[in-house]
Amino acid sequence: MCAIIERDGRFLIAQRPARKSLGLKWEFPGGKVEAGESDCDALHRELMEELQIRVRIVEPLTPVFHAYEDFSLDLIPFRCTLLESGRLESHEHEALRWITLDEIDAFDFPEADIPVLEEYRNMVNSEW
Numbered sequence: 001m002c003a004i005i006e007r008d009g010r011f012l013i014a015q016r017p018a019r020k021s022l023g024l025k026w027e028f029p030g031g032k033v034e035a036g037e038s039d040c041d042a043l044h045r046e047l048m049e050e051l052q053i054r055v056r057i058v059e060p061l062t063p064v065f066h067a068y069e070d071f072s073l074d075l076i077p078f079r080c081t082l083l084e085s086g087r088l089e090s091h092e093h094e095a096l097r098w099i100t101l102d103e104i105d106a107f108d109f110p111e112a113d114i115p116v117l118e119e120y121r122n123m124v125n126s127e128w
């Protein structure tokens with residue numbers, strides 16, 4: 001599962017380390033659900049572990065099943081707002097950026113994220 005975390009009209013993206021699968025691609029913070037955990041529990045745990053932040057979950061987006069060449073995943077996205085954080089630091093990512101929807105094309109996302117970005121764009125545009 002992954003989180004589209006909003007703050008002041010921007011949202012957070014994180015760059016994967018070069019040595020990992022999908023290295024240097026930009027993604028939404030998140031990770032895998034562990035046994036016995038709900039999606040929401042997993043989201044809060046991962047965000048605390050990765051970024052030491054707390055969020056409020058606003059709404060789910062449509063889950064995306066995607067088969068890469070060497071693995072497949074169900075990406076379950078949640079739209080969230082940032083509750084509080086000190087200086088944001090990630091030890092698990094190469095870099096973090098707060099971006100606007102207009103800036104998306106400048107970043108290389110994994111294929112599984114493309115439908116999520118599309119749905120998120122439509123969601124935000126329909127609120128104007």
Ligand SMILES: Nc1nc2c([nH]c(=O)n2[C@@H]2O[C@H](COP(=O)(O)OP(=O)(O)OP(=O)(O)O)[C@@H](O)[C@H]2O)c(=O)[nH]1
Pocket residue numbers: 001002020021022026027028029030031032073075110111112113
């Ligand atoms: N967190 C996150 N993961 C994503 C996104 N898009 C996408 O394809 N993934 C894939 O979903 C998996 C997320 O699991 P994870 O974050 O716990 O995995 P990881 O990078 O720590 O380790 P791994 O690459 O060895 O599996 C990764 O394989 C990642 O490549 C996304 O937007 N956010």
